[in-house]
Amino acid sequence: xxxxxxAFLAGExxxxxxxxxHEDGVGDVEALADVGVRTDHGVLLVLPGEEGRAAFQRATxxxxxxxxxxxxxxxxxxxxxxxxxxxxxxDGEDHYAKFVFAFAEEHHPEMEGLYAEGDVLHxxxxxxxxxxxxxxxxxxEDGA
Numbered sequence: 001x002x003x004x005x006x007a008f009l010a011g012e013x014x015x016x017x018x019x020x021x022h023e024d025g026v027g028d029v030e031a032l033a034d035v036g037v038r039t040d041h042g043v044l045l046v047l048p049g050e051e052g053r054a055a056f057q058r059a060t061x062x063x064x065x066x067x068x069x070x071x072x073x074x075x076x077x078x079x080x081x082x083x084x085x086x087x088x089x090x091d092g093e094d095h096y097a098k099f100v101f102a103f104a105e106e107h108h109p110e111m112e113g114l115y116a117e118g119d120v121l122h123x124x125x126x127x128x129x130x131x132x133x134x135x136x137x138x139x140x141e142d143g144a
Contacts, residue, residue, distance in 0.1 A: 004046040005037055009080070011104050011119030011139025017052035020044045020082050020100040021059055024128070039083045041096070049103075056101055060126075064101050068134070071124035076133025078102075078123035080142060085123075089131040097125045104139055114138055 007013045022042040023029040029043050036045035047055055056064045077086040082102050087095040102123040108115040119139035126132050 002037055005044060008046045008102075008104065009082075009121070009139065011106075011121065013046065014104040014106045014119060015049050016046050016104075017049055017056070017064070018044065018046045018082055018100075018102045019052065019056045019059075019064075020097065022096065022098045022128075025098050026059070039081075042083065044082060056099075060099055067101060067126070067132070068122070068124045071126070071132035071134045074131065074133040076125065076131075076135060078125050078133075078135040080137070082123060085125045085127070085133065085135070087125075087127040087129060087131050088133050089127065089129055094129050095131075096128050098128050100125045 004013065008016055008018050020042055026032060026042065032043040036043040053064045074088055076088045078100060079085055082100045084097045100123055102121055105120045105122065107118050114120045114136065117138055120136050121139050122136045124134045
């Protein structure tokens with residue numbers, strides 16, 4: 001699974017989606033670790049597109065594209081490993097990513113901005129405080 005995650009973050013798995021679930025929102029994080037990557041505070045999964053979107057919806061009760069549409073209204077910073085972010089509403093112990101949903105979009109040289117430069121990762125986060133936010137960056141990029 002770690003190889004699939006690395007490939008996703010590098011923009012090599014544009015048909016897949018990735019999502020992170022914090023352990024506070026998951027009944028049995030260890031059970032999910034069998035199909036994902038266990039992190040310090042949760043689990044990160046990379047799954048084929050439709051399967052991944054359906055799994056995200058089952059885990060969060062949110063349609064992933066509706067969630068993305070809601071989160072894209074607020075710019076924030078999502079960690080490049082997709083396991084946390086910097087909530088634009090504040091910081092502290094009440095501000096951590098409950099979940100993150102991400103997908104990659106292939107390079108579109110005919111477009112402007114990031115899309116003309118390479119594959120683009122889109123990440124959408126929900127903070128424990130209730131704020132949602134998003135960020136996009138070039139695949140393989142280490143920092144903001």
